[in-house]
Amino acid sequence: MVHAMKIAVVGGTGKEGGGLAIRWARAGHTVILGSRDGDKARARAAELTAAGHGAIEGMDNLEAAQAAEVIVLTVPYSAHQGTLQAIKPAVAGKVLIDVTVPLVPPKVSRVQLPAGRAAALEAQALLGPSTPVTAALHHVSHVHLAEPGAKVNCDVLVVGDDERAKSMTLALVADLGLRGLDAGPLDNAVALESLTPVLIHLNKKYKSAGTGIVFTGIPE
Numbered sequence: 001m002v003h004a005m006k007i008a009v010v011g012g013t014g015k016e017g018g019g020l021a022i023r024w025a026r027a028g029h030t031v032i033l034g035s036r037d038g039d040k041a042r043a044r045a046a047e048l049t050a051a052g053h054g055a056i057e058g059m060d061n062l063e064a065a066q067a068a069e070v071i072v073l074t075v076p077y078s079a080h081q082g083t084l085q086a087i088k089p090a091v092a093g094k095v096l097i098d099v100t101v102p103l104v105p106p107k108v109s110r111v112q113l114p115a116g117r118a119a120a121l122e123a124q125a126l127l128g129p130s131t132p133v134t135a136a137l138h139h140v141s142h143v144h145l146a147e148p149g150a151k152v153n154c155d156v157l158v159v160g161d162d163e164r165a166k167s168m169t170l171a172l173v174a175d176l177g178l179r180g181l182d183a184g185p186l187d188n189a190v191a192l193e194s195l196t197p198v199l200i201h202l203n204k205k206y207k208s209a210g211t212g213i214v215f216t217g218i219p220e
């Protein structure tokens with residue numbers, strides 16, 4: 001770990017955010033679960049802390065974003081824009097890591113590009129240049145994150161236009177116990193977000209749980 005950080009996981013009461021929170025807290029970071037309902041976040045944080053996962057607090061989404069150095073967004077795409085609007089007053093000068101996949105239920109195994117081509121590009125447009133957005137972790141299933149001791153056989157592609165923000169994101173991915181790979185500019189989020197429906201299709205087709213991706217030929 002480079003240094004212990006204060007990480008807000010907005011949507012951290014849910015499946016993906018909850019798994020990320022546990023792993024980062026166990027790695028020594030202070031994690032704040034963000035929720036639309038601060039009491040819900042505090043209750044979930046107390047449960048996770050009591051289970052021995054480390055330093056986890058709970059707050060409403062805006063308070064969580066205010067209190068943190070870096071914000072991780074893990075909400076359904078239908079809540080993406082509204083959640084970004086809610087936290088926007090607190091994110092200037094901070095990095096936002098967008099994990100959102102623009103799925104459109106019920107056809108979640110089909111690529112359906114959003115109006116802004118990618119959720120992360122929409123986030124960057126909404127937040128403006130004072131908040132560098134990166135995108136990552138779209139291919140890591142919560143099924144694996146929920147088992148904090150288990151090794152996850154999945155690479156993590158990280159994209160972003162701000163090199164410092166991308167380096168920070170890669171370091172945080174390493175703290176999850178995963179190999180992060182710099183996959184280029186934020187425009188490439190279109191490819192990353194589009195791969196998740198394919199993984200969901202593979203899960204259904206081959207009755208697997210949490211299909212991931214591993215890249216070959218990259219020197220260690």
Ligand SMILES: NC(=O)c1ccc[n+]([C@@H]2O[C@H](COP(=O)([O-])OP(=O)(O)OC[C@H]3O[C@@H](n4cnc5c(N)ncnc54)[C@H](OP(=O)(O)O)[C@@H]3O)[C@@H](O)[C@H]2O)c1
Nearest residue numbers: 011013014015016035036074075076079100101138141142
């Ligand atoms: N699950 C996975 O394996 C996985 C893997 C990669 C990427 N992702 C992406 O990560 C994001 C979260 O996925 P998830 O499976 O963790 O979702 P989830 O458990 O259904 O929801 C996460 C949290 O988002 C908040 N939320 C739900 N509906 C909302 C709404 N209508 N308005 C505002 N907030 C709402 C809730 O928090 P509060 O009620 O506490 O506000 C909820 O706990 C999605 O974009 C998903 O595509 C998921």
